[in-house]
Amino acid sequence: MPNLLDYDLAGLVGWFAELGEKPFRARQVMRWVHREGCDDFGAMTDVAKSLRVKLGEQAEIRAPALLRDDVSGDGTRKWLFDVGDGNAVETVFIPESGRGTLCVSSQAGCALDCAFCATGKQGFSRNLEVGEILGQLWLANRLLGVAAGTEEDNGRVVSNVVMMGMGEPLANFDNVVTALRVMLDDHAYGLSRRRVTVSTAGVVPAIDRLRDECPVALAVSLHAPDDALRDRLVPLNRKYPLRGLMAACRRYLERAPRDFVTFEYVMIDGVNDGDGHARALIALTRDVPCKFNLIPFNPFPHSAFARSPVERVRRFAGILLDSGIIVTTRRTRGDDVAAACGQLAGQVRDRTRRTLQTMEEV
């Protein structure tokens, strides 16, 4: 049975046409589903009764089932959703003054096996369906108690979405782009392109496709200033080395809604956090307008790394700042409900299929 969370507006209009229904009916139902968070066709009061009955018989609105709901002392909320066959994905809501950011997963597990990542260690299960990606936003709004017309809704509790949860979004390109279109659609969530971010480990051809098909804000998981180190920390680099990745970032900025790329950089003690690494980053990104987001490494069981000391992170940030680069250092949030990203899901099913790399190997 079709799940209406799987469709963007064009898809919904097409499916409604098959039912013999007009496009405006699809827009009406889309607003009910996404703006109102409604999953009961009978409650869609301005939709013709005959259509409501038809929809009830031939369609469903189905989001992933909630497995866990944890609220951290700092207000960060982490949800664990069941996507079937023993797979679970994480979604995190981070409230900040003036905005609320939802971190959304795109795959169950991840095939890219970055050396510092709890999700990568679980291996790859499958791509998420559109409805499973969008279902995270749809459910977050419901679980945060956002109802249309309330103060929260006007203030947009979820004002920003980052595709930065489990998985490599650009490896699930079609489903992610369809979900992005719904996030941006005024009949659904109406989020600004500037407030929706896709974070990639650097799938170069897909960065170009995203620029052409659905440009939103771009973040790149960089984590190393040279190919030798990045090959080991982010194995995808062996396929798409830094030179080509920086060129793709420059091309992306020609059409991006923001005039900079955000480079994510996990700070790992003694591995990538030296003064020389910072200076090499400045040289690497000289031609790419960018901001850096430094992320203190979040240790997880069996990880071979340690978090850079606070003073080291401060010094590293200072070197970048002195060169004119804007730098933010991510506060580690939600530690009391689950440590590193990917750990909750890992507890549900330990899919470890790889030999954990030791610090010496990296």
Ligand code: SF4
């Ligand atoms: S850091 Fe991202 S791309 Fe790398 S293994 Fe983890 S989820 Fe996959």
